[in-house]
Amino acid sequence: MSEDLDMPYYQGRDQLNRDFPFKIFSYDSPSLKQSLHMHDYVQIVYVRHGVCNHQMLGKSLTVSQGDLFIIAPGTGHSISGIEDRAFELIMADFAPELLEGHLGPMEDALKRYLTPGLASAPYSWLHVGKQRQPLVLQLLQDMQDEYEHKEDGYAFAIRLSLLKLLMVAEREYRAVRRKPGKQTVAVDKEPIEEARRYVHDNYSQDIPLEHGAFIANMAPAYFSHMFKQVTGQSFIDYVNEVRIERAKELIRRQSLTVTQIGFQVGYRHLSHFIRTFKKRTGITPTEYKKTFGGTAGPIGERGMNK
Structure with a gap:
């Protein structure tokens, strides 16, 4: 509902194990549509493959393979699938105290990932370079294996992998900040x-x-x-805007079917073309053709494109 976009709802750590407050899981449902929410634990989200949308700190981002988010406690965010786009996420949830006393010389640098209110907009996400993506994925898979099998020493192994992952993220952030000339x-x-x-x-x-x-x-x-x-506007909205404006030109100037025009402007499915056209113009392509088309389309078009 619309109020969810303005007022994040709260998720407590009661879903985490009291003795070892950590869990890790994968998510790949294209129907995922979270409401804006926050939690009192840390959540790491890694896009293993595909594309989805992530809203965080007032920004809506289309994220893809290699993107990594470390969401501090009390930070409002939401994740949603994008129509017809597959994706897979790996999510790790843990209470900040899980790493207390284990940060060593990296304590000052890593605390900002664990402390409520310290997340900053420019570095709340990062794109892991191709050279480091296999390492990040291996660390997450190691944690998942340890979490699922729970062999002796699994808690120690998970802490080690989690610390290594945070260090990799911190070094990636530092590499971005070292680039000459701050991007504006x-x-x-x-x-x-x-x-x-x-x-x-x-x-x-x-x-x-x-x-x-x-x-x-x-x-x-x-x-x-x-x-x-x-x-x-978003990149996807801009692509759709260009395509629909070109489709309107083709409808006004040519005697092509709606299906042919949709294909010419980049839509591989008629239903997607009609739905996008109506969303941007308020009417269907066939209704637009009846009003503005100079030449009637071939017989049978009207029945096919209602």
Whole structure:
């Protein structure tokens, strides 16, 4: 409901084991649609593959393989699937006290991941580079194996892997901060414009967010954030806008069927084209054709596209 978007609801740690407050699990349901919520434990979310949406700290990001979130206690967030896009997440939940006395010389650096209110917007997520992705995935899988089998020493093994994962994240964050010249909207506007030009030239092809990020030479999560900041809309909404405007031109100028036009502007499924067209214009492609089309379509189109 709409109020969920404004007022996060609270999840307590009663779902965690009292003696060893930790759990890890995978999630891959495309129907996932969380309400905005917060919890009093730490949650690590890693996108193993695919694409989904993550809302956190007032930002809505389309995230993809290699993106990692470390969600501090008391931080409102939500995760939702994107229609027709598969994904798999690995989530690890743990109480901050699980690592008390185990942080060693990294205590000052790692405490910001565990302490309520210390999460900061610029570094609340990171895209793990391809070289480190196998390491991150191995650490998470090791924790999952230990958690499921609970052999002697499993708690010690999980702590070691969890600390190693946090250290990897901290080093990745430091690498980002060491890059010369802090990225700003002004600096990143040209790569975003390049991605927009690519959409205009290739709207008939499949253009996932990762492709736009590649064109802009940015990590997918950062590209998603910067694209919305520069253009005022998400990358997916922008692609749909370009496609639907081109579809309207084709409907007005040509005697093609709605199916043919949908395919020409990049939609592989008629139902998706009709639904997106109506969402953006308020009417279906067939209704638009009746009103603005210069030439009637072939016989049978009307019945097929109601």
